[in-house]
Every structure is written in C-alpha cells, then in structure tokens.
Amino acid sequence: MTLLSQIIQYAISGITSGSIYAIVGICWSTVFLISGVMNFATGEFVMLGGMLTWVFFDAGLGLAYAVILAITCTVLIAILLERIVIRPVRYPTEMTYMLITIASASVIKGIILITCGSETRTVKPFIEIEPINILGATLIPQAIVVTGVLVIVTLGLLWFFNYTLFGKALRASSINQIAASLIGVDVSKFRLFCFGLAGALGALAGIVITPIAFTGYNITPIAFTGYNIGLMAALKGLVVAIVGGWSIGGTVLAGLALGLVEGFVAGFISTGWKDALALSIMVLFLIFQTIDFSRRRRKIFP
Amino acid sequence: MTDSQESEPKKVARQSGKSLLVVEDVSAFYGDAQALKNVCLTVNSNEIVAVLGSNGAGKTTLLKTLTGLLGIRSGKITFNNESITDMPPDKIIRKGVASVPEGRQLFGTMSVSDNLLLGTYSLTKSERKDMLEARSEMIFKLFPVLKSRLQQQSETLSGGEQQMLALGRALMSKPRLLTLDEPSLGLSPLLVKEMMKMLKLISRELGVSILLVEQNARAAIKIADYVYVLERGEITLRNTAEEVMASERIQSAYLGA
C-alpha cells in the first residue's frame, strides 16, 4: 500500500467507527439531558441490537425482519429499564443512577452471555456489492451503510428537535423541567421516551456494525458483535458526548474526530493504543471541563 | 407552629356561587417546616385577587400548591367545581390554570417565538391553531417589543421583556385562571404601573381570572377586587380592595403604608 492509500484506508475506517461513536454519544446525551441519568447501560443497547439481530437472523428470519425485531426488543428493554430501576428511585442523585445503570448493564450482559454464548457474531452485509477501490484503499459497502445511518439519524434528530412541537418541548424540559411541567409536559413520560429513543438508536448502531467482520476487512474497532462489546461502546460514546458538549452537532463532530484519530493511531502506530487514547482524551477533558450536573439538580417536586 | 389560637372559622367568607378557585384549609410543609397554615382563599370568575405578603410569607409556596408543584399535607383545592388536590402540574394546566412563576422560568436558550409556541403545548391541535393566530396577535398588541424580537433567545431579553414573555407564554395556554408570582419584581415604577394596567385589561378582555401574588401592595390593590394578606403562612386579612383602600387603619397595620 502506498502512503496515500494507507491514509485513505485509515480515514475510511476512522469515519466508520466515528459514526458509531457519534450515534452512541447521542444516546447518552438524549437520556442525560432530559432525565439527568448517566446511563451506563447505553452500550448494552448497542450490544443487544447486534446480538438480537444475529439471534433472529440465525433462527431463519429475513435480515429486515431480524433488524426490526431487534430494535423493537431493545426499545422495550430500555423502557423496562427506566420503569423498573430508574423511575422508582426515591432519592435521585447522579451517583445512584450511575451505580444502578452499571449494575443493570452487567445483568443484561450476563443474560446474553448465558443465552447466546461468548462467541463473536456477525450477519451478512446489508448491501451486497463488491468493495470499492479508492486509490488503493478498500471501501466496504457496509461502511457506507454505517455512515449513511449517521447522516440520516443526525438530520432526523436535528429536524425533530428544531422543527416539531414535541421535539421543542423535549428541549424545553432539558432546559427547565419545572417550567416544562407548568406548560403541560408530563416529564416522566418524556424521560421514558428518551430511554426508548436511546434504545432504538443504540440498537441501530449495534446492528449496522455487525456485518462488517463478515466481509473479511476487519478494520474497525468494534467490527463484530459479542456479549461483551457494550462497555467499550458505552465509554467511547460517553467520551464524545462529553467532548461534544452534549449537543447533537458537537457529539457528531467529536465522534468523527475521535474515530479518525483512532484510525490513524491504530494504523500508523498500534491498535493497542486506540482505546487508551480515547479514554485519555476523556480524562484530559474532565480535568479541565466540568460535566454540568448542576442544572439537573432541581427536582420537580421539592 | 406552636401558637394554636383557635383559628376563627370565618373561612369561606365569600359567596361561592361563581367561585372558580376554592382553597380550603390548606397546609403545606417543607420537610418538617410548615410553610402554609390552614389557608382558605377564593377566586371568583372574572375577578382579580391579590395576595400580599412580605419575604418568606409563603406566597410562592401557595402558588406552588395551586399549580401542583408542591403537594399539600391537608386541605382541599377545587377549581371549577373539580378537585385538583394532588393533581400533577401537567394535568392542572389542562384544567385552565396557567402560571407566571417566580423568576419567570423561561426556556432561556430558546427563541421568543418558541417560548410562546410552547405556551400552547397543553392545547389540542385546533385550539393551538386558534391561539397562535388570534391570541399571539393580541399579545403582540399588548407587548409590541416581543414581536420585534421573535427570533431572539429569550435569556438575552431585558428583565421587563422577559416578564412580558412569561406572561405571554402563560396566556397562550388559553387559561381561565392566571396566577402571577410578583410580576412587578425588578420592574421600574413606570413599568409596574404599565404591567398592572395590562393585567386589568387582560382580565377584562379575555375573561381570565387573576390571582396576583405581590409584595408591592400599593400597585396590586389598585387593580384588585379582593385582597388577602399572608403572614408567616397564615391568612391574616381578607377584605375587598375597596375597603382596604379606604381604611388607613388596615393599610398601616398590614401593609406598612
């Protein structure tokens, strides 16, 4: 490979994984901004999306059905999570939520390990065309699907939050929950909705990366699925949500940037540095920057 | 909390034929600290009622119980002959009680027009359409400055403009009762006068009853029909605004005027 084709190759792989980080980051921020919950089970939504798709696909369902079913199940699990272990919390603090969601993540992971086994899984690519050659670099079709999903998700959410009454009300309740309840927002329904939305988007991210290993071009960091991919996916998403300032635009940019940096580090230096790098960025950021918990402290019923 | 001098039972002193809001014997607490003690109060249709009291008297607490932000320990709140005791805020606004809360509580990083739009959140689609056409027209007539700043972020408005926006947002929900928590706070004397005139006009034109909580007694009494004085969580005076205006004794005893 020439240097140029190497650069292109790493950029492609970086943008592909960056797209996933961005979507997972959006899952973090929608839940956090509306409900104040740092949801460490976010990564398990990603894992569930991929694993359940494999389960249904393996059971003989068509790929499209498997995908729809997997998303539906993950949304249900996300909603149940909110109803069963988040909503009943009597004395809500960030720490309580963190511990609860970390524990829930372990439970979900354990159930999948027991029922689906510890092997990594994959399904066939969504579009079956030959990989495209760009100046010596290989662009696998699934990478286009992944980035396409990011574009659609981003544009869809931007439209939703800026041009629909429901989306604006969601934004309003992330700014001031008390005022939102006074204009007629049922804040607990909104929080449920956000968990569902995070479940759907997380699952989608997990689904589109599942076929990548199948092609034999296993170049992206989480290019397959298995019971244990959740934690790393969650952490990468958290990094980009924090660095992106919890906004959709910021998270997408941070996601792509992290993906690219990782891609080049993995390609030119060593794959081993990749994850350490992302987490170092987060630590660096947290040293100089605060996570704005303060405005979430106001409770609706004092 | 200790003084239990038999609270005289002249509670529902006013005829309740057309009463819109009836607060009966309401007590509310923050933890163990009692903030409202057996409060009784009535707002009739098309009436402006002022609740006066100094800092910490419990004025904001009273409005919080009415809008569902704070649960009450005992008592009963009835709106339009229907109990709204223990109802959450998002249900109460749908009954027709809108509020301009303490500190305005605008959606600061959203535009003026989005804040007004969100005021209609509790309405049905067709009602919303009506409100967005007719009522915003009226609001812009009352507060022309809002019209010229529709796309501006609401947190960048001046204090007075923010107060107008908070009032406008509340009116967009097509309320039957409007509660206001110290709307005069931070306004210049001239603007206070203006604001009070607007409230009177709004009440008359739209047929909205108003429950006005104020420290600025002088300004509030001028437009009020009926006056309550709240002291340390208790109603210590109830009278028509006319009589309060006429009686120097009341004014010096209760209003420090």
Ligand SMILES: Nc1ncnc2c1ncn2[C@@H]1O[C@H](COP(=O)(O)OP(=O)(O)OP(=O)(O)O)[C@@H](O)[C@H]1O
């Ligand atoms: N969230 C709270 N927790 C505990 N105590 C509170 C809380 N809010 C108010 N209080 C107390 O309840 C009492 C009444 O407060 P409230 O805010 O209703 O007064 P207010 O009449 O609105 O005063 P101001 O004119 O200063 O706004 C005060 O003694 C206050 O310290």
Ligand SMILES: [Mg+2]
């Ligand atoms: Mg107050």
